[in-house]
Each structure stands twice: as C-alpha cells, then as structure tokens.
Amino acid sequence: xxxPLIIYxxxxxxxxxxxxxxxxxxxxxxxxxxxxxxxxxxRNIAVVNEACTACGACLPSCKFDALEVRDIxxxxxxxxxxxxxxxxxxxxxxxxxxxxxxxxxxxxRKLADELGEELSAVLMGFNIRDKAQTLIEWGADxxxxxxxxxxxxxxxxxxxxxxxxxxxxYKPEIVLAGATSIGRAFIARVAVRVKTxxxxxxxxxxxxxxxxxxxxxxxxxxxxxxxxxxxxxxxxQMATVRHKVFxxxxxxxxxxxxxxxxxxxxxxxxxxxVEVLHEMGNQVNxxxxxxxxxxxxxxxxxxxxxxxxxxxxxxGAAVGASRAxxxxxxxxxxxxxxxxxxxxxxxxxxxxxxxxxxQHLAGMSSSDYIVAINKDPDAPIFxxxxxxxxxxxxxxxxxxxxVLREG
Ligand SMILES: Cc1cc2nc3c(=O)[nH]c(=O)nc-3n(C[C@H](O)[C@H](O)[C@H](O)COP(=O)(O)OP(=O)(O)OC[C@H]3O[C@@H](n4cnc5c(N)ncnc54)[C@H](O)[C@@H]3O)c2cc1C
Numbered sequence: 001x002x003x004p005l006i007i008y009x010x011x012x013x014x015x016x017x018x019x020x021x022x023x024x025x026x027x028x029x030x031x032x033x034x035x036x037x038x039x040x041x042x043r044n045i046a047v048v049n050e051a052c053t054a055c056g057a058c059l060p061s062c063k064f065d066a067l068e069v070r071d072i073x074x075x076x077x078x079x080x081x082x083x084x085x086x087x088x089x090x091x092x093x094x095x096x097x098x099x100x101x102x103x104x105x106x107x108x109r110k111l112a113d114e115l116g117e118e119l120s121a122v123l124m125g126f127n128i129r130d131k132a133q134t135l136i137e138w139g140a141d142x143x144x145x146x147x148x149x150x151x152x153x154x155x156x157x158x159x160x161x162x163x164x165x166x167x168x169x170y171k172p173e174i175v176l177a178g179a180t181s182i183g184r185a186f187i188a189r190v191a192v193r194v195k196t197x198x199x200x201x202x203x204x205x206x207x208x209x210x211x212x213x214x215x216x217x218x219x220x221x222x223x224x225x226x227x228x229x230x231x232x233x234x235x236x237q238m239a240t241v242r243h244k245v246f247x248x249x250x251x252x253x254x255x256x257x258x259x260x261x262x263x264x265x266x267x268x269x270x271x272x273x274v275e276v277l278h279e280m281g282n283q284v285n286x287x288x289x290x291x292x293x294x295x296x297x298x299x300x301x302x303x304x305x306x307x308x309x310x311x312x313x314x315x316g317a318a319v320g321a322s323r324a325x326x327x328x329x330x331x332x333x334x335x336x337x338x339x340x341x342x343x344x345x346x347x348x349x350x351x352x353x354x355x356x357x358x359q360h361l362a363g364m365s366s367s368d369y370i371v372a373i374n375k376d377p378d379a380p381i382f383x384x385x386x387x388x389x390x391x392x393x394x395x396x397x398x399x400x401x402x403v404l405r406e407g
Pocket of ligand 1: 322341360363379
C-alpha cells in the first residue's frame with residue numbers, strides 16, 4: 001500500500017517543520033546521501049513512515065509546497081481486490097476464550113459463507129496454543145496464533161502491533177472484534193495503523209449482495225436512528241460488536257482447520273500490568289446472567305435497590321440499572337444496561353420503575369422474556385414487555401420476593 005502522504009523530493013529542503021507538527025510521529029528528517037533522489041542543494045529530506053494517517057496536519061507547516069495528501073479514493077481503491085477473507089479477534093482472558101469470540105465466529109461464519117471466503121481467528125496470549133483447535137470447532141477455517149510470555153497479560157501496544165502486522169501480511173477483507181474493554185482499547189489503534197475505518201458497537205452486520213461490501217449497522221444520534229455504515233474505499237472493513245449482540249453457534253467436535261503460528265516482531269510495551277483487580281467481586285456478572293432484575297428512577301433512591309437485591313437473590317439473578325439510576329449515583333456504572341452501558345441477553349429481564357427509553361431498550365430488548373413493573377400504564381417499556389404489571393414497585397417487588405421465598 002502506498003503511503004498516503006506525498007513528499008516532493010525536488011522541493012523538500014529537509015527543514016523539519018513538518019516533523020514538529022505531526023501528531024503521529026509519522027515524519028522524520030534523514031540525509032539524502034546514499035539515496036537515488038533528484039539533485040538538490042539540501043542535505044536532508046523529510047521521510048514519512050507507516051504511522052501517517054493522512055490527517056494533513058503537516059501541510060500548512062511546509063513553506064515549500066513539498067507535501068500533498070494522496071487522494072484517498074485513489075489510495076484506497078488501488079488494491080482492494082487483494083484483500084480476502086473474514087477475520088475475528090478471539091479474545092481470551094487468563095487463557096479462557098471469551099464468549100464474544102464464539103459469537104463473532106458464528107456471525108463471521110455467515111459473512112464468510114456469503115462471500116465464499118475463509119473465516120480466520122486471531123488468538124494471542126501465553127500458553128494458549130491448545131485453544132486454537134477449539135476455535136476451529138466453533139467455525140474458524142484458520143487460526144493465527146501468537147503465543148509468548150510478553151502476552152501473559154493484555155497490553156495495548158503489543159496487541160496493536162501484532163494485529164496490525166498480521167493484517168499487513170495477510171490482508172483480510174473484514175476484521176471483527178468484541179466491543180469489550182480490551183477490544184475498545186486497541187482495535188481503533190489497529191484501524192489507524194492499517195489506515196482504514198472502524199464502526200464501533202454494531203448491532204447488525206450483513207453483506208451487500210451486489211457490491212460484496214460489509215454493511216455495518218449501529219445506533220446513531222443518541223439511538224434515535226439506525227445508521228448503516230460502509231467502508232467502500234479502504235480495507236479491511238473493521239467493526240466491533242458488543243457481547244451478546246450475536247448468538248453463539250454450536251461447536252462441531254473434530255472439525256479440522258489450519259493453525260498458523262506467527263512470531264511478529266514486538267516493540268517494547270510502554271506499560272506494565274502491576275495487579276489485576278476484579279471489580280465485580282463475587283457478584284453475578286451482568287453480561288453473563290440468565291436472569292436480571294433492573295431498577296430505574298422509579299425506585300426513588302439508592303436505599304431501595306436493597307429491595308431489588310432481595311428479589312434477585314431469590315431468583316439467582318444479577319442486578320442491573322438504568323442510566324438515570326446510575327447518573328443519580330444510586331448504582332455503580334458497571335450495573336448500567338443500555339446503549340452506553342452493557343448489552344444483556346438474559347432469559348428473563350425484570351424492569352422495575354424503568355420507563356423504556358430507546359437507549360435502555362438498545363441494551364436489553366433481545367432478552368428472551370421481559371417483565372415490566374411500572375405505575376404508568378402508558379410507559380413505553382410495556383410495548384416490548386411480554387408480561388406487564390401496572391403497579392407500584394414498592395408493593396409488587398416485595399410481594400414477588402415473598403411468594404418466591406415462601407414457595
Ligand atoms: C446518548 C445517550 C445514551 C444513553 N444511554 C443509556 C443507557 O445505556 N441506559 C439507559 O438506561 N439509559 C440511557 N440513556 C438515558 C435514557 O434516555 C433515559 O433517560 C433513561 O433510560 C431513563 O431511565 P429510567 O427509565 O430509570 O427513568 P425515567 O425515564 O424517569 O422513568 C422512570 C419510570 O419509573 C416509573 N415509576 C416511578 N415511580 C414508580 C413506582 N413507585 N412504581 C413503579 N413505577 C414507577 C415512571 O412511571 C417512569 O416510567 C441514554 C441517553 C442518551 C442521550
């Protein structure tokens with residue numbers, strides 16, 4: 001791929017003004033000597049590296065008109081055809097493949113089959129080689145494995161270096177990752193590194209049958225519209241998807257595929273993990289819970305979440321909250337369900353004193369069964385509830401807990 005910045009060698013004086021303003025450290029000044037360049041009375045010349053994002057910040061700094069950003073359409077379209085295959089980033093934590101990876105494999109399999117191409121997974125970590133076969137059984141045709149002691153804990157720089165290097169080398173057409181804390185931390189950097197776009201938090205993915213490009217759908221304008229985003233001029237087409245947006249498939253024991261061990265050159269990590277603290281302690285993890293009891297502004301105050309916790313205990317449920325309850329400081333942010341909170345897909349979701357704003361629904365509407373308790377019969381939550389109870393949470397919730405407790 002050509003660098004997106006053109007440096008006119010006959011005009012450049014090697015003054016270094018562009019180097020100072022580049023926000024990505026993508027420019028340096030080097031001696032002309034030993035290079036086959038047009039004759040010049042200047043000893044140095046500016047050189048661009050692969051960190052260049054074509055942002056154009058350097059252009060005004062050049063008094064000699066020696067810089068130009070290459071036409072994006074032209075740059076992008078020159079070798080689109082050479083990118084093939086669908087990739088998913090197979091996130092693991094402490095050596096355990098995360099469910100979001102299986103969900104991406106199920107969705108990636110559909111996309112790859114529609115394109116008639118291969119589905120590959122990228123797995124990085126320490127002592128994780130033996131997990132590659134599991135990914136094949138869940139749908140991958142190939143697994144690229146990077147296994148090393150440096151990768152024992154997640155590290156943004158290393159993950160970015162590795163995935164960007166693999167993309168440069170193998171040129172996948174589509175790259176999908178989970179919108180988890182790890183995915184969010186490094187995937188955008190990879191997209192910048194490989195000079196392509198990224199659509200975060202997609203809620204649906206599809207292939208345009210005519211153009212064979214990825215249709216990336218996500219909520220926009222505060223969740224009021226669904227936008228379908230495309231990446232027509234650059235590759236790979238990159239998207240992140242939250243946990244539980246797609247359903248897992250089923251493994252096929254004994255399925256065969258190719259495992260490719262990679263040893264990319266790693267830069268030194270700039271950070272070091274000192275200690276890993278588990279925020280949730282022993283509580284039920286919201287994203288994994290089969291039953292969730294959630295509370296909203298209708299609970300009236302933080303003390304009333306104790307009432308929900310009692311119901312949750314009887315049901316073996318996790319406790320969730322609307323953003324209104326979180327913003328009011330009644331519940332910690334990791335309990336928030338919705339567009340800017342967690343996406344959940346439990347078997348049963350009990351919404352207590354929650355109105356059903358579109359941003360809340362974005363995080364829970366795919367629950368198998370929804371029970372809503374609200375004193376307003378016109379509350380929008382009743383539009384999607386399977387069972388609606390018009391009543392006061394302070395009467396209904398303790399009654400439910402009592403019935404469950406006493407059988
Ligand atoms: C960009 C953006 C992102 C957002 N992200 C999220 C998100 O991730 N998650 C989220 O939840 N929201 C999110 N919101 C906020 C969202 O728009 C709503 O403001 C929020 O969901 C409302 O929370 P609520 O239903 O608890 O409160 P309200 O809308 O105030 O509803 C309270 C409900 O409780 C009922 N009620 C009151 N007292 C009782 C009682 N005693 N018994 C029974 N019912 C009672 C009322 O009838 C009412 O329906 C986002 C908003 C924006 C703009």
